[in-house]
Amino acid sequence: MNYEIKLDIFEGPLDLLLYLIRKNEIDIYNIPIALITEQYLEYLDIMRSLNLDLAGEYLVLAATLIHIKSRLLLPPVEGEEEGEEGEDPRTELVRQLLEYQTFKEAALSLEGRPLLDRDVFTRGAPAEEPAAEEQEEDAMIEVGVFELVQAFREIVSRLDHSEDMAIDTEKMSLTDRINEIMERLTEAKELSFSDLLGERTDRKRIIYTFLAILELMKLRVVRAYQLGPFGVIRLFLAVEG
């Protein structure tokens, strides 16, 4: 076999497989699995010997190929796998390859479009600013969630002390609850635990409400009083807004 191909050109195992199919001028609907598996494994060996970082996905596909090969070799078992009788074990792989090939084509067609700053260019000079009038207050904001989390990540990475800054969705649900409680307390001045729970008393809500109150007490924003043992717990804002 001639190995002078550029190994790093492959975008993944499916790409490598497509390459082998094309190279051998094989009908994609009738892949000679034994041949292709053999060549695929040889390529993996070369990649490994060149110390190329072999993504796990390459090995997964190798296993799939070997599995398909073994199924093709076995005589069909009577009775077993009745539903799949006659089903070619290569079908799923072919479907996946065709789908991938379509998107590869889509990528090429995207690249063939007149690209901004490669093929076409917009006005280079910044627009002259006529004397600016005051900006509208409700101006839209042009950043997305990704920019926000990235900004936070950068700050966290700057912190030298290893404070636990991991944020999970649980914490954020808790924050939602805290905000809701604060809003309601600011209006009502005083609320009981069951007032806060309202109609919806699913388990998660009860837990988060309880945790939110604990958090607010710890923050010294809210005070809780109980009228005698087993009495109703009443919550107050510790400081008037």
Added chain:
Amino acid sequence: MKEKTTILEALIFASEIPLTPDRAAEIMPDTEKREIVTLLGELVRQYEVRGGGICLAEVAGGYQFRTRQDLAPWIRKLKAARPAMLSPAALETLAVIAYRQPLVKSEIDRIRGVDASGALKGLLEKKLVRIVGRKDVPGKPIIYGTTKKFLEVFNLKDLSELPTLRELKDLQNDGGEQQE
């Protein structure tokens, strides 16, 4: 030249993003959107007929002046910088997102047969792809979609201007050896 066309031309020129007919109608309250659309169409043709170095392109739902495509070598000389290209991995990932959006990362990985994390992050940073929301299934995975900037960069009026996957498939079937 009609006064209204003149105003529209100046607005398109001064706008940092493609000017939408809606935006133009907001700025020109005496002109109906229908009239604006007609005038914009006339202006596009006017620039076509003139055949100068600039053309009026319809992108991302709006209108923007752009240099004519065949003059790119001259502009590249002016800018003296190699345009930033997307890697094949980034392009593939972008194609999957463009055609299958809104979708989650595991779906991208499945189609490409490889982990798309690196490519995805690059596309988010380039603002070609954005986080649309979360899917209401266990684990609440993040849903991705393309941005307006994607339309601007790839010179698309809207997503429907992309060739359909069927058209691309047909291309493959008659194309034969299209790689390399």
Added chain:
Amino acid sequence: MKEKTTILEALIFASEIPLTPDRAAEIMPDTEKREIVTLLGELVRQYEVRGGGICLAEVAGGYQFRTRQDLAPWIRKLKAARPAMLSPAALETLAVIAYRQPLVKSEIDRIRGVDASGALKGLLEKKLVRIVGRKDVPGKPIIYGTTKKFLEVFNLKDLSELPTLRELKDLQNDGGEQQE
């Protein structure tokens, strides 16, 4: 239109600074500077005669397209409601509040390592951040949190839809795919 004029027009349009005849001559080595000056003069007149929304002005020894001066009121209207960009400081402050809320200013300052007063004021004005309450400690510091508008602007159903740091980290762990 002459091919050379077409190239000049595209170069002027795409140039970040007024295009000088010298620079144009560098880019177009087959054309003498004298010819370029003549062509530029013709182009200026062409735009004058056309009387559109754009004119070609001679500024700072070079040539630049500008909107016609008398159309300035329209351009001002266009610019008035332009999307406001958050400054990096504002974005950082907002990120800290979004992820660590409810929290007091001293906590924001501590995390960011700089005084957040200015950024905080801007965020309150933009109604992205609000005063949640006061902490019952000496000085009664104000506690901040994000608003409903924050959720709207960032297209979030609720705060738990914010991507987590872990999710972002997962995206970049695979740095293998070079983006160029």
